Amino acid sequence: MEKRASTLSRYIYTVIVLFVIWLFFVSTLKLQEVLAGLAFSLIIAAFTYPVFTKAGLQNLHPKRVAYAIAYVPYFLWAMIMANLDVAYRVLHPKRPIRPGIVRCRTILKSDTGKLGLANSITLTPGTITLDVRGDDYFIHWIWVQDDVLNAEDEEASIKAASRYITQPFEKFLKVIFG
Amino acid sequence: MIEVLSWIGQALILIGTFFYFLSTLGLIRMPDVYNRMQTSTKSATLGSLGVIIGVGLWAVGKGYSVSWISMTIIIAAFILLTNPISAHVLIKAAYEKGIPLWHGSVVDKYREFLEREEKERDAETQAASQAGTQGENDAGEVRT
Amino acid sequence: MTPMYVYLLLIGIAVVLSMYRVFRGPTAVDRLVAVDIMTTLTVGMMVLYALYYGRMIYLSVALVYAVLAFAGVIAFARYLEGGI
Known part of the structure; x- marks a missing residue:
């Protein structure tokens, strides 16, 4: 709290x-x-x-506002890329999907930051937030990457999934929401 | 000069309708409810952004007041903020209702987590009920 | 105004296509997802209609519809989940 x-x-x-x-x-x-x-x-x-x-x-600290403004084009770009990815998966005749639910971890502490991260995750490449328990996110992923799937133990797979899913946004959201 | 805005707006609307089509196509083609949500929510949100902002630009290009743009930006921001929340609530409802994942799914960490949590809670309640039967006081507060 | 008819027709076709999932969907959540997408499409259509008639007040209608549809989808999803 x-x-x-x-x-x-x-x-x-x-x-x-x-x-x-x-x-x-x-x-x-x-x-x-x-x-x-x-x-x-x-x-x-x-x-x-x-x-x-x-x-x-x-x-309303100026640094936070500046990061929030910089986050908008970054996020829109990620969202357009996500949609082109979805377009490829939908239009491809063989339907290349490999879905699964993975677990990853965040470094954000505040509730608002977690909400923003969950929303950002839901709108970007092939991922939907299913549940948040403390620091852990459970995420439905449309194409589970190899190194997440073949990780030896739980921790390694969490780390690999976090590198793909949460870390691209955290550097902005950490400043914006604290 | 101002006609350029109307052309940009129409291009945005066309792109938005393309993404709308993509979302309904995903809705029809994907095998289970989770993947349907994956494809349809994202594409519909980006499509709405395109269509709504495009309408604002087109209106200004046609010579209406600038307040069209601020109003369309409000609608677009609202949709951008609320669509992921409804997707989250829907996917949670689907999971709680016990709809199985598609047979081609590779991993389900959430099920493992829930089962482990269930087991821990069972162990705790067992320990608590044993303690409750052995001790005399506080037995009424233990719910099994 | 002819391009406007084309855009409205395209979105209308998309709505009809998503109607397929409403009727076919094996589970209730499938239908609800399809309805959610249909409301999003309808907001886009309403905004286009506002421009078609050239009245800004119709944009408020689209905004209120978006709010109510969001609340409705949340309520239905909570009901399916067994939360209400």
């Missing part, structure tokens, strides 16, 4: 996020829209901040 930030910083963080979403939603800078959005953000954040965030304003 991670440590919670102070109430005020969590509240302000919730207000900022809600207000930015509102600005995207109305997509105008008229005074009346902005004031209404600000008022409703302040009211709604008062009710929802306990479930909305744990880290508070710490999430």
Whole structure:
């Protein structure tokens, strides 16, 4: 369980996020829209901040925001590659699949980071997160690689699977979510 | 100049519909529910991104206001965030319901993990119930 | 507006193809996966319709439909899992 930030910083963080979403939603800078959005953000954040965030304003640290922005094109590229891979498997007449459920481990500590990692895994090459237990992910993989399959013991296979599945994202998510 | 946006938007929509087709094709061709989910969820998500952002660009190219783009970005981000969650819930439901993996599957670490956990829990409850029968107090709190 | 008809037709064909899995699917989860894909396709179609009529307010309809479909799929999946 991670440590919670102070109430005020969590509240302000919730207000900022809600207000930015509102600005995207109305997509105008008229005074009346902005004031209404600000008022409703302040009211709604008062009710929802306990479930909305744990880290508070710490999430808006410039380094984290920069990594989050850099993560978007990286992730989109990985997703396009994943879809071309899926296209190959679907359109190939022999249907080259070798599915299985593997186990791999993450170094992320926070719950939000684990959620982000699980979502990223689900959208990229041939993997869907089946369950998360502590630090371990159980992942349905459409093409289990040889060195995961032929590993001597459990630990070796976990390490091999982690190298393929979780590590490409961890270097970004470790900074973004802590 | 602004017509270029509308051409880019239409190209994105075409790519998106191609991925939509791919997802339904995967839905039809794959042998079991897990592999169907693999192919269909990913392709449908990327296809939606293409179609929805493409519509935003096309609308701006046609001369509508810029707020189309921000609204379409909101819809696309929402789909991008929620589709993997529903895929996760569905695959969990399929596994809990006991739908077997395809016969060509090579490994199932989750089953091994669950069986080991079950065995440990059995051992614990046995030990606890033995302790409960031997000791006099706290026997009521042990659930077997 | 002719390209618009082509895109709508293509997505419509995709929806009909996924209907095959809804009717054939051996298990309930298969059908639910197909329905999930169909809702995603429908959101794309609704966004295209919004552009066809040129009204931005119809985009809100697509957003609300996406929210409700997500909630519905989650609820059905939890029911199948035996969680409710």
